[in-house]
Amino acid sequence: MAGLVFGKLDMMSFEPDPDAALMLLVKQGDHTAFAQLVDKYKQPVMNLVCRMLRDATEAEDLAQTVFVQVHKSAHRYQVSSKFSTWLFTIARNLSLNEIRRRSRHPTDSMDQPHPEQADQPQHQYEDTRTFGPTEMLLQGELENKIEEALSELPENQRTAILLCRQDELSYEDIAKVLDCSLSATKSLIHRGRETLKQKLKPYLRTGVWKQPK
Amino acid sequence: MTDDPLSNPIRELSWRRKLSSADQARLRAWLADHPDAQLDWNSETALTKVLEQMPEFPVASNFTARVLQNVEREETREAKRASRSGWGWLWHRRWLPRLALAVVVLSAGFFAYERAVVEPRMMKEQDLRVRIARAQSLAEMPSVASVPDVDSLKDFDAIYALDPTPVADEQLVLLFK
Numbered sequence: 001m002a003g004l005v006f007g008k009l010d011m012m013s014f015e016p017d018p019d020a021a022l023m024l025l026v027k028q029g030d031h032t033a034f035a036q037l038v039d040k041y042k043q044p045v046m047n048l049v050c051r052m053l054r055d056a057t058e059a060e061d062l063a064q065t066v067f068v069q070v071h072k073s074a075h076r077y078q079v080s081s082k083f084s085t086w087l088f089t090i091a092r093n094l095s096l097n098e099i100r101r102r103s104r105h106p107t108d109s110m111d112q113p114h115p116e117q118a119d120q121p122q123h124q125y126e127d128t129r130t131f132g133p134t135e136m137l138l139q140g141e142l143e144n145k146i147e148e149a150l151s152e153l154p155e156n157q158r159t160a161i162l163l164c165r166q167d168e169l170s171y172e173d174i175a176k177v178l179d180c181s182l183s184a185t186k187s188l189i190h191r192g193r194e195t196l197k198q199k200l201k202p203y204l205r206t207g208v209w210k211q212p213k
Numbered sequence: 214m215t216d217d218p219l220s221n222p223i224r225e226l227s228w229r230r231k232l233s234s235a236d237q238a239r240l241r242a243w244l245a246d247h248p249d250a251q252l253d254w255n256s257e258t259a260l261t262k263v264l265e266q267m268p269e270f271p272v273a274s275n276f277t278a279r280v281l282q283n284v285e286r287e288e289t290r291e292a293k294r295a296s297r298s299g300w301g302w303l304w305h306r307r308w309l310p311r312l313a314l315a316v317v318v319l320s321a322g323f324f325a326y327e328r329a330v331v332e333p334r335m336m337k338e339q340d341l342r343v344r345i346a347r348a349q350s351l352a353e354m355p356s357v358a359s360v361p362d363v364d365s366l367k368d369f370d371a372i373y374a375l376d377p378t379p380v381a382d383e384q385l386v387l388l389f390k
Contacts, residue, residue, distance in 0.1 A: 034281070038280050039277055068280065071287070142263070164264075165265070165267075171225070196260055197257070
């Protein structure tokens with residue numbers, strides 16, 4: 001089936017994007033293909049959503065919603081567009097909706113279980129990072145400073161910088177996610193980075209960031 | 214951002230990936246000509262590394278399983294919604310008695326309305342139509358039965374007073390005999 005899909009893509013003179021091929025299978029109701037996409041993108045989506053919402057629990061719920069939305073909208077997915085661009089656009093839009101919802105109802109929390117989700121398993125996290133006590137302290141301080149500085153950036157600058165970390169996204173792709181021109185995107189990244197450089201100046205000079213992970 | 218045609222593309226490249234040896238050589242040459250930009254470039258490189266080293270947020274080990282569970286739940290909900298959009302849902306045990314009751318109530322309401330409002334109104338309209346027809350026939354009467362001129366009736370009384378029965382001429386009758 002996947003061979004057939006790739007063949008179809010070649011005939012349509014598109015670059016054979018494995019994600020697009022998987023999405024075609026998802027359109028046909030293939031849950032295994034969908035699980036592969038979720039496994040591949042759960043981490044970058046979680047990173048983006050978490051840094052946009054600044055709440056790990058809410059971010060996990062929203063990241064789940066992002067993938068459910070991807071599955072729901074699979075019939076609308078165009079093979080001509082890159083899957084990761086489409087995915088991150090959905091992730092960004094849902095995060096912005098959640099931020100707006102929060103600003104309207106500041107006391108509401110997504111932590112409260114929905115009645116329909118009562119039978120779902122509890123969150124299970126695993127911490128894969130291993131640091132020595134001193135490294136952990138320094139690294140922790142720097143991480144906090146970076147997260148703080150990032151969170152203080154305007155949303156579009158922050159998202160542009162975070163998406164810039166995704167290898168599979170080109171500047172053109174980032175521009176599509178942000179719904180602005182290529183030059184505007186580069187300008188957003190540059191301005192965001194300038195602000196970060198100013199805020200993290202002492203840390204960047206001391207070289208704390210050189211600590212081994 | 215400086216407007217230098219060399220540093221900007223290299224800067225943009227460095228945001229995304231490690232510079233190639235050729236790019237690094239070009240950058241070194243450019244920095245040799247612009248020593249004041251060295252500090253800025255150092256912090257640029259340091260920030261790129263810091264952003265690269267940013268930790269990843271933990272993802273639940275059952276994340277994918279939960280997504281698939283939610284998707285299946287969503288699919289079931291969609292399927293139910295689709296089946297309701299046809300007529301099949303009407304025969305569902307839960308909806309049939311309600312539908313029957315609704316039909317009875319609506320029918321009773323319809324007949325009551327017919328008797329209370331529609332029928333009297335129709336009778337009233339029928340009565341009105343009859344009255345209009347009578348009025349129209351009365352209006353047409355003068356044109357149908359034309360009355361003689363008043364001058365032609367001036368000897369009416371005298372003529373009316375004459376014996377209407379014709380009298381036989383007895384002398385003429387005898388002569389014939």
